[in-house]
Amino acid sequence: MSRTAGLLLGFAADRLLGDPRRFHPVAGFGQLAGRVERRLYADSRAAGTAYAGLLVGSTAAAGVLAERLVRDRPVAGTLLTAAATWAVLGGRSLEREAEVMAGYLEKKEIAAARVRLGYLCSRDATDLEADELARATVESVAENTSDACVAPLLWGGMLGIPGLIGYRAANTLDAMVGYKSARYRNFGWCAARLDDVLNLLPSRLCAALTGVAAGRPGETWRVWQRDASKHPSPNAGPVEAAFAGALDLRLGGTNTYGDEVEDRGSLGDGLPPTVPDIRRTAALARRVGYAAAATAAILALRPRRTSQVED
Numbered sequence: 001m002s003r004t005a006g007l008l009l010g011f012a013a014d015r016l017l018g019d020p021r022r023f024h025p026v027a028g029f030g031q032l033a034g035r036v037e038r039r040l041y042a043d044s045r046a047a048g049t050a051y052a053g054l055l056v057g058s059t060a061a062a063g064v065l066a067e068r069l070v071r072d073r074p075v076a077g078t079l080l081t082a083a084a085t086w087a088v089l090g091g092r093s094l095e096r097e098a099e100v101m102a103g104y105l106e107k108k109e110i111a112a113a114r115v116r117l118g119y120l121c122s123r124d125a126t127d128l129e130a131d132e133l134a135r136a137t138v139e140s141v142a143e144n145t146s147d148a149c150v151a152p153l154l155w156g157g158m159l160g161i162p163g164l165i166g167y168r169a170a171n172t173l174d175a176m177v178g179y180k181s182a183r184y185r186n187f188g189w190c191a192a193r194l195d196d197v198l199n200l201l202p203s204r205l206c207a208a209l210t211g212v213a214a215g216r217p218g219e220t221w222r223v224w225q226r227d228a229s230k231h232p233s234p235n236a237g238p239v240e241a242a243f244a245g246a247l248d249l250r251l252g253g254t255n256t257y258g259d260e261v262e263d264r265g266s267l268g269d270g271l272p273p274t275v276p277d278i279r280r281t282a283a284l285a286r287r288v289g290y291a292a293a294a295t296a297a298i299l300a301l302r303p304r305r306t307s308q309v310e311d
């Protein structure tokens with residue numbers, strides 16, 4: 001029961017407080033990863049595999065050790081799981097970013113919105129106008145609902161603290177080095193593939209929960225199954241297609257990332273997003289988060305073998 005209680009307490013902390021404002025553990029991990037990168041970097045997949053294996057493996061191992069230390073102390077186990085859950089979740093902060101973007105665009109402060117979009121994604125916003133900024137925001141909120149909320153909760157429900165922090169470590173490394181740039185095409189390959197694998201199940205759970213949370217499971221499923229493969233990402237595709245079906249929008253199109261231009265196809269049958277759709281998307285993401293927390297809590301209640309770490 002301590003794992004379930006800890007997950008729900010941590011989720012509640014994220015909803016009430018958002019990300020820790022100072023001494024954020026994920027930011028600290030990112031700084032450590034940057035220092036390790038400077039020591040281990042080489043333009044090879046082998047070096048990148050060693051880098052990702054060391055950082056993700058040691059983080060997950062620390063989670064295993066932490067659970068062993070508190071397995072006979074349920075209150076301590078609950079609090080430690082809650083702290084880990086709060087640290088790795090980003091649902092409330094994602095919602096706040098969507099609200100900020102909506103506010104700028106509602107006030108027609110396009111220049112400020114272009115700058116602020118960088119808090120959500122790496123898309124080039126230089127020439128984007130209000131509706132394209134709205135589309136970028138809707139798509140980023142959809143994709144990050146899976147990465148920042150559903151995925152850590154799912155791995156936490158299945159594996160406890162090692163799942164929570166191990167997933168976040170892998171996802172952070174992907175955000176740092178998982179690019180197809182000249183520097184990271186080889187070195188970041190392992191981090192990117194590991195993140196893809198770890199998000200295969202969560203992204204599909206997120207897509208399914210999206211249909212339920214929106215009250216449109218049939219339409220969401222239809223668009224997801226028809227359009228997800230048009231997206232170049234195996235995990236963002238199902239989530240963005242599901243949000244398109246759930247909100248009756250048409251997402252996708254051509255995006256620019258630095259020197260790269262990416263065609264994400266056309267997802268959904270509705271009209272392209274406009275500024276009011278940002279708040280609709282944030283509200284749906286919030287409901288998906290609650291559904292994911294309930295799913296994780298149920299998973300955490302399942303009996304575990306005696307050879308595993310017990311609550």
